[in-house]
Amino acid sequence: MKILIIEDDERIADALVEDLTDQKYVVELAGDGQLGWELADALVYDLILLDVMLPKLDGFNVCKRLRSKGCQTPILMLTARDTVSDRVLGLDAGADDYLVKPFNLEELSARIRALLRRGNTTLPPVLEWGNLQLNPSTCEVSYQSQPINLSPKEYQLLELFLRHGTRVFSRTQIIDHLWTFDEPPEESTVKVHIRSLRQKLKSVGAPEDLIETVYGLGYRINRYPNLSGVRSVNLFCSLIG
Numbered sequence: 001m002k003i004l005i006i007e008d009d010e011r012i013a014d015a016l017v018e019d020l021t022d023q024k025y026v027v028e029l030a031g032d033g034q035l036g037w038e039l040a041d042a043l044v045y046d047l048i049l050l051d052v053m054l055p056k057l058d059g060f061n062v063c064k065r066l067r068s069k070g071c072q073t074p075i076l077m078l079t080a081r082d083t084v085s086d087r088v089l090g091l092d093a094g095a096d097d098y099l100v101k102p103f104n105l106e107e108l109s110a111r112i113r114a115l116l117r118r119g120n121t122t123l124p125p126v127l128e129w130g131n132l133q134l135n136p137s138t139c140e141v142s143y144q145s146q147p148i149n150l151s152p153k154e155y156q157l158l159e160l161f162l163r164h165g166t167r168v169f170s171r172t173q174i175i176d177h178l179w180t181f182d183e184p185p186e187e188s189t190v191k192v193h194i195r196s197l198r199q200k201l202k203s204v205g206a207p208e209d210l211i212e213t214v215y216g217l218g219y220r221i222n223r224y225p226n227l228s229g230v231r232s233v234n235l236f237c238s239l240i241g
Helices: 010-022 033-042 059-068 084-093 105-119 152-163 171-178 187-203
Strands: 002-006 026-030 047-051 075-079 097-100 127-129 132-135 140-143 146-148 211-214 218-221
Touching: 002 010, 002 033, 010 026, 010 105, 026 033, 033 047, 033 059, 047 059, 047 105, 059 075, 059 084, 075 084, 075 105, 084 097, 097 105, 127 152, 132 152, 152 171, 152 187, 152 218, 171 187, 171 218, 187 211
Parallel strands: 002 026, 002 047, 047 075, 075 097
Antiparallel strands: 127 132, 132 140, 140 146, 211 218
């Protein structure tokens, strides 16, 4: 999941980036409200952490602008202003939640997970696909109860597929979701991570085609993996979004 942090306090911003990266989120940082607005308007994020007191453009106005343009990305406001009227202003501007500084990182993480689940109410707290399980709260992945040790990018790839069912993702779309704006890799890098993820899944007994290549389009989690070891024929091909 990709998170945009709009925060001008370097100490807080660095702590947030480190903590969320450790939890295998893809994290992008903007140090002022104007840059944050431009990034949020141009790119796709799963959640925005938004400070209120920002240079160039304050958090209330960033939030209002995004909502006025139809942006539905969950927004969690972070602020030292803890009066009831300030909270009302934040929520009325379109924020989904409001956390007062100083805050506990564990509580922030829990609120983030809750907002991400709220954004897709069809998804349970633990993502499952047959015998495959991914727990976003603990960043643990298993197949038939066997733990799988994934790299951060492999984990993010798998979570992306599990959160979107049988949606097909092109390499470009995967890069947009899993890498920050200032470090996009070559498309061949995606192939390398896909290959490594497949090998690790296969090593614990998962079907070889659990991560399916939809030729000419991209990749998705396979609705009908070949459990017998013989590659099945695709009966259909759907592209969502």
